[in-house]
Amino acid sequence: MIDSKVxxxxxxxxxxxxxxxxxxxxxxxxxxxxxxxxxxxxxGMAQRGGCVTSHVRYATKVYSPLxxxxxxxTLVSFEKMESLRxxxxxxxxxxxxxxxxxxxxxAVNMGDAEYPxxxxxxxxxxxxxxxxxxxxxxxxxxxxxxxxNVVLLGAVSNLMNVEKSVWENVIKKSxxxxxxxxxxxxxxxxxxx
Amino acid sequence: xxxxxxxxxxxxxxxxxxxxxxxxxAYPGTPSTEIMEEFAKYDDVYxxxxxxxxxxxxxxxxxxxxxxxxxxxxxxVGVNVAADPIFTVSYTGIEGALVIISADDPSMHSSQxxxxxxxxxxxxxxxxxxxxxxxxxxxxxxxxxxxxxxxxTPVFFRTTTRVSHSKSxxxxxxxxxxxxxTTLTHNAEKYVMVPINARTRRxxxxxxxxxxxxxxxxxxxxxxxxxxxxxxxxxxxMPYNYAKDVFPNYSYLKLGMVYPxxxxxxxxxxxRVKKIxxxxxxxxxxxxxxxxxxxxxxGKDIFPYTNEFDPGIIKNAIHSDLQGSxxxxxxxxxxxxxxxxxxxxxxxxxxxxxxSKAYVxxxxxxxxLSYLKPLEGLHSCICMGASIGMAHGMSKxxxxxxxxxxxxxxxxxxxxxxxxxxxxxxAYNLSDALIIILDNSTTAMTGMQEHPGTGYTLMGxxxxxxxxxxxxxxxxxxxxxxxxxxxLKETQNAIKEELxxxxxxxxxxxRPCVLFKRANIKSQTSxxxxxDKCEGCKSCLGLNCPPISWKKGVTKEGSKRKGVxxxxxxxxxxxxxxxxxxxxxxxx
Numbered sequence: 159m160i161d162s163k164v165x166x167x168x169x170x171x172x173x174x175x176x177x178x179x180x181x182x183x184x185x186x187x188x189x190x191x192x193x194x195x196x197x198x199x200x201x202g203m204a205q206r207g208g209c210v211t212s213h214v215r216y217a218t219k220v221y222s223p224l225x226x227x228x229x230x231x232t233l234v235s236f237e238k239m240e241s242l243r244x245x246x247x248x249x250x251x252x253x254x255x256x257x258x259x260x261x262x263x264x265a266v267n268m269g270d271a272e273y274p275x276x277x278x279x280x281x282x283x284x285x286x287x288x289x290x291x292x293x294x295x296x297x298x299x300x301x302x303x304x305x306x307n308v309v310l311l312g313a314v315s316n317l318m319n320v321e322k323s324v325w326e327n328v329i330k331k332s333x334x335x336x337x338x339x340x341x342x343x344x345x346x347x348x349x350x351x
Numbered sequence: 352x353x354x355x356x357x358x359x360x361x362x363x364x365x366x367x368x369x370x371x372x373x374x375x376x377a378y379p380g381t382p383s384t385e386i387m388e389e390f391a392k393y394d395d396v397y398x399x400x401x402x403x404x405x406x407x408x409x410x411x412x413x414x415x416x417x418x419x420x421x422x423x424x425x426x427x428v429g430v431n432v433a434a435d436p437i438f439t440v441s442y443t444g445i446e447g448a449l450v451i452i453s454a455d456d457p458s459m460h461s462s463q464x465x466x467x468x469x470x471x472x473x474x475x476x477x478x479x480x481x482x483x484x485x486x487x488x489x490x491x492x493x494x495x496x497x498x499x500x501x502x503x504t505p506v507f508f509r510t511t512t513r514v515s516h517s518k519s520x521x522x523x524x525x526x527x528x529x530x531x532x533t534t535l536t537h538n539a540e541k542y543v544m545v546p547i548n549a550r551t552r553r554x555x556x557x558x559x560x561x562x563x564x565x566x567x568x569x570x571x572x573x574x575x576x577x578x579x580x581x582x583x584x585x586x587x588x589m590p591y592n593y594a595k596d597v598f599p600n601y602s603y604l605k606l607g608m609v610y611p612x613x614x615x616x617x618x619x620x621x622x623r624v625k626k627i628x629x630x631x632x633x634x635x636x637x638x639x640x641x642x643x644x645x646x647x648x649x650g651k652d653i654f655p656y657t658n659e660f661d662p663g664i665i666k667n668a669i670h671s672d673l674q675g676s677x678x679x680x681x682x683x684x685x686x687x688x689x690x691x692x693x694x695x696x697x698x699x700x701x702x703x704x705x706x707s708k709a710y711v712x713x714x715x716x717x718x719x720l721s722y723l724k725p726l727e728g729l730h731s732c733i734c735m736g737a738s739i740g741m742a743h744g745m746s747k748x749x750x751x752x753x754x755x756x757x758x759x760x761x762x763x764x765x766x767x768x769x770x771x772x773x774x775x776x777x778a779y780n781l782s783d784a785l786i787i788i789l790d791n792s793t794t795a796m797t798g799m800q801e802h803p804g805t806g807y808t809l810m811g812x813x814x815x816x817x818x819x820x821x822x823x824x825x826x827x828x829x830x831x832x833x834x835x836x837x838x839l840k841e842t843q844n845a846i847k848e849e850l851x852x853x854x855x856x857x858x859x860x861x862r863p864c865v866l867f868k869r870a871n872i873k874s875q876t877s878x879x880x881x882x883d884k885c886e887g888c889k890s891c892l893g894l895n896c897p898p899i900s901w902k903k904g905v906t907k908e909g910s911k912r913k914g915v916x917x918x919x920x921x922x923x924x925x926x927x928x929x930x931x932x933x934x935x936x937x938x939x
Contacts, residue, residue, distance in 0.1 A: 164596070172687060182518070185356050189520055195356070196484070198517035200460045207897055208689040222596035223484075223517035226662040228676025239685075245678040263685040267900035268725070268892055269914070271685040284679045 164217040166225035167314065170244050171236025172261050173210050176307030179332070180234075181212035183311060186328045188216040191320045198223035207264075209240065234314050236293075236307065237261050238277050245284075254285055255313045257293040257306060289313055289351070296347045302337075305344035312348020322349075357521040359488045359514040363452065364389035366489035370496045371527035372420040372448075373397060376407040378768065379797040380426030381461035382515040383454035387424050388800075391809050395529075400801055400809045403735070403768040404429035408436045408451060415445035416542065418532040420496050427455040427468045428734065432769065434471070437505065441475045442552040443542050444503035444559075447532060450495045451477075452508045457632045457659035460512050463715070463734060465657070467633035472507050472610035476556050478563055479507035479610040480572070481588045482514055486521050491572065491607060502559055502566070509609070511632070513589045513659060564611050572607025575620055583624030585617065585637060585648070590630045590660050597666040612640055621646045628653075628669065632660050691720055693897050694872075694924035696791055696862035700760075700836040701728025702894055702932070703843045707850060709758045709785075710745065714738040714770075716762035717796045717864075718789055725893045729760060736761070736769025739786055743777045743855075746784035755850040757784045764794035764802045767817065771826065774857070778827030782855040785846070789836075790819060791864040799867055823857045830856035837862055839931040865924060875925025880916045884937035887912035891929040891938065898922035899929060 167184065171177045181197050188195040199212040213224050230248050234255045235241035241256055248254075256278065265271035281288045291313075297306040308329065315325055326342060333341050357365065363386045367375065373396045377387040391398035401407035404425040411423035425433060430453050437451065453471070456462040472479035480495050482488040488510060495506040540548050567573065579600050586594055587606040595603070604620040606612070621627060629638040629650040638650035653668045654660070667675050691698050701721040704711055705728050713719050713729035714737060721728035731741060742759030749757065761770045766788050774786060794800040801807045806816035823831055830852055834845045842860070849856040863870030877898075880891075891899050898919040918929070918938070930938040 173689075182356075185518060189354070189356055194520060196517060196519040198513060200512065200516060207687065207692075209687045220519070221592040221599075222662050223513065223519065224593065224661045226597060226666065226676075228663070242678075242680045243684055245680050246676045262900060263687045264690060264895060264897070265685040267897075269901040269903060274682065274684065280680065 162218045164215050164220055166230040167214045167232045167234065168225070168230045168244060168247055169212040169214070169234045169236070170240045171210055171257075172240065173208050175210070175236045176304060177210045177212055177236055180307040180311050181214050183308075183328055183332050184214050184314075186332070187320055187325050188214070190324050190328060194218060194220045196220045196223035209243065211244065232314060232317055234310050236310065239274050241281060242274060242277060248285070251286055253287040253317055254281055254289070255310060256281065256288060256290040257310060258290050259292060259294045259306070291351045293348070293351075296351060297344050300344040300347055301340040305341055308341045308344040309348040309351065312345040313351050314348075315345070316349060352525070353523045354520050355523060356518050357485045357489075358385065358516060358518045359482070359485045359510055360385035360516070361389050362485035362489035362521050363492050363508075363510065363515075364393070365521070365523065366492035367422055368393045368396070369489070369524050369526045370420065370493040371529040372422055372496060373529050374411070374414045374419050375399075375422040375424065376401045376410040377424035378402070378404045378407055378429060379794055379800040380429050380454070381797055382456055382510075382512040383424050383426045383429075383452065384797045384800065385515070386452060386454075387809065390422075398809050402803055404433040405436060408433040408440075411449055411451075412436060412440050412445065415447045415449040416536075418447045418534045418536070420448040420500070420529075422450050422452065424452040425454070426462065427453055427466055428462060428464065429453075430468055430471055432735065437471070437477070438475050439544050440505050441477050442544060442549060442556055444555075445499070445505065446534070446536055448496045448499035449505040450492065450499055450508055451505055452510065454515050455509060455511045457511055463732065465633060467636060468507075468509055469609050469636045470634065476560055477505050477507050477610070478502070478608065479509055480607060481509045481609045482607070483588050483591045483605070484514065485517070485519050487572075487607070488514060489521055489523075494572065498566075502563060504559055504563075507610070509588070511589055511659070560611065564614070567608050567611055567613045568615050570608050570613065573613050573616055574603075574605045574607070575616065576603040576605070577623055578602050580623060581625050583620055583627045584630055585620065585627060585641065586630040587637065588632075590632055590665070593660050593662045593665050594630050596662040598669075606637070609637070612637070614644055617641055617644065617646065630654060630660070630665060632658075688723055689720055690723075690895060690897055691717065692865055693922050694865040694874075694926040696836045696860070696864070697721060697789060698726070698894055698896060699839050699842055699928050700787065700789065700860050701726045702928070703836075703839060703846055704728050704758065704760075704787075706843060707758075707846050709756050709850060712738040712741040712745070712757075712759040714759075714761040714765050715796070716765055716789070718760060718762060723895070726895050735765055736773060739770050739773035739777065742784040742786060743773065743780070743782045746782060747780075754783065758787060758850070759784060760787045760789055762795070763788060763790040763792065763804050763819065764800070766819070767803050771822070774823065774828065775826040777855040783853060785849045785856045785858065787858045787860055788819060788823075790859050790861045791867070792870060793864050793867045795864040795866070799864070819859050823859070828855055828857050830854060831859065832856075833859045833861055835862055836860040837926055837928060839928065865926075875927065877920040877923035877925050878918055878927065878930060878938050879920070880918055881937045881939070882915045884935050885912075885915040886935050886937070887915050888934065889916070890932050890934060891916050894929055894932060896929060
């Protein structure tokens with residue numbers, strides 16, 4: 159049964175982490191599963207070490223590619239502190255998938271600002287479901303640290319009602335042949351995380 | 352038909368191809384760039400990067416006068432550059448067809464202003480279509496070419512960042528086979544815009560306006576949905592989707608053509624609903640025209656003038672009693688401003704410029720990012736090509752006070768876009784300023800597009816490569832130096848010498864962008880800080896290079912230092928600039 163209520167997922171992280179590729183794969187999986195799907199992100203200056211976000215929305219019919227603040231059910235944060243930047247977009251009962259990797263912003267590198275401590279504790283206190291793990295380490299085990307984005311996709315796929323085979327088909331189509339096995343392994347590690 | 356997940360820009364390129372169009376010219380600019388890159392991939396097309404938007408439009412006009420269907424593509428501010436030919440081709444019309452795409456950037460995600468280019472349609476008396484999503488983007492661009500042919504007019508096609516860069520499911524159509532209608536048609540009264548002919552054409556424009564106003568009343572992409580008769584929303588483009596998301600049951604008049612407006616249809620809609628909201632980003636463009644029809648509407652008195660909308664903004668504007676969503680996290684978070692890449696050739700140049708204490712006029716490109724702390728390498732930025740004229744003007748106005756203190760910087764692509772004329776002016780008007788051309792061999796900011804200085808065309812053909820030194824010399828500049836900006840000493844000396852010399856000078860700082868694949872830049876071994884030698888002076892941090900950070904508390908016993916620098920080996924590309932900055936030989 160396809161739900162007519164629009165579901166929204168927010169991907170967030172830092173330029174260069176493969177966020178746009180991950181949200182593309184999710185969109186193609188939702189499309190193959192028979193949903194209408196839209197996604198939105200901003201290209202350009204944000205790619206140079208800046209914050210990157212991507213909204214993905216699916217249902218029988220989707221109008222807006224951007225979700226209303228306070229309505230997003232799932233946040234996939236590719237970096238620890240970035241999860242805190244977008245909480246106003248989440249619904250109060252949102253689920254959060256969190257890569258615990260830390261990437262310091264320039265002000266922290268310069269010693270002018272502190273990296274926030276106990277991010278996971280804060281999220282656990284405010285949201286019912288927080289799944290936190292180091293996706294970069296798992297990706298390294300799968301064979302390449304760059305596959306952290308696919309590890310995170312595996313984790314978020316547990317929260318979505320789409321057959322695993324659909325995801326795997328899309329992953330097969332999204333990477334050159336020699337990288338398919340690595341990414342399927344990364345996806346499986348995310349499911350198990 | 353086949354369905355594909357497409358961005359608005361990919362869909363526009365597909366729509367142009369489906370319409371049988373095989374000719375396009377453009378200058379890259381976010382959010383428009385991918386339209387041309389995607390179009391160039393189709394079979395049997397001719398696509399070119401022109402040096403600027405004015406040339407792109409003129410190339411497209413020439414093609415259209417030869418009988419083909421031609422496209423010109425640019426970002427919103429590019430239309431300012433191209434405005435001169437656009438206002439007059441509105442008078443002449445064309446033989447084939449001409450569509451001009453303006454990609455606007457509400458919220459200024461990658462732009463210096465957020466001008467609303469719907470105003471250009473009204474100003475230049477050129478019809479304009481505006482899609483709301485990738486499917487419409489593909490379909491409407493075909494309609495734009497049909498309208499251009501039918502009414503002998505250029506047609507504007509407006510997209511915004513959210514339409515261009517969002518992705519959704521698009522149903523493809525069978526491409527139309529292009530017909531060869533190329534011909535040389537002599538018609539001087541129509542195309543030679545001397546006053547006597549222009550006056551005649553001016554009257555034709557008003558006749559065309561009248562015909563278009565009639566046409567637009569039955570244009571099928573202006574759509575009325577009568578649901579709840581209490582509230583009606585008049586809107587166009589992406590804001591339609593935002594409004595439908597939060598108010599699915601209101602009545603809608605969604606305009607696919609935003610110039611000219613369908614007055615009868617709007618009056619009809621107004622008679623069928625009680626209260627009308629006009630929902631549009633940026634200017635009260637629709638609102639003012641609808642109010643001028645004598646219809647009462649609510650618009651910018653509740654909706655913002657600035658930035659793009661989203662569903663929440665629209666909901667909260669109409670229901671001001673609702674509390675907007677707030678974050679439970681109350682502390683401030685360190686920002687992540689965009690930064691120059693590790694190994695970027697601009698870093699050394701701006702580090703040296705800051706030391707020179709000059710006033711630096713900037714331009715449009717990655718290097719504009721160097722204005723941020725700690726580099727603080729430039730002090731103004733207005734538009735493409737402006738740095739040279741501004742440096743000259745400031746230097747002239749300040750006379751002796753400005754001697755040796757005024758610099759303009761400009762990228763290679765930007766220089767060829769609109770820097771040549773002002774540099775010629777500097778030579779002609781005996782300027783005293785210093786111009787630095789940041790030649791990284793590509794158009795880096797928008798993603799490595801070719802230009803007349805790269806030696807290749809958009810179609811991948813080898814081409815004549817402009818020699819910047821020869822060009823600068825031909826413009827009348829005598830003091831010219833070529834330097835490597837990664838050699839800090841050479842760079843500092845060149846800046847010092849040229850600031851001290853009289854007359855106009857140009858330094859060409861040559862080193863390819865680190866991300867430029869054709870330059871084949873191999874990463875060098877990453878550098879390390881020797882914590883025993885590091886005195887903790889933080890000089891290297893002044894480069895604002897992403898891999899370099901500061902570790903507090905890591906000090907030798909008995910040292911006065913509060914910490915040492917640290918280089919993240921996974922990010923460092925080994926350019927060696929920090930080693931040149933370090934006074935204690937702690938980096939190697």
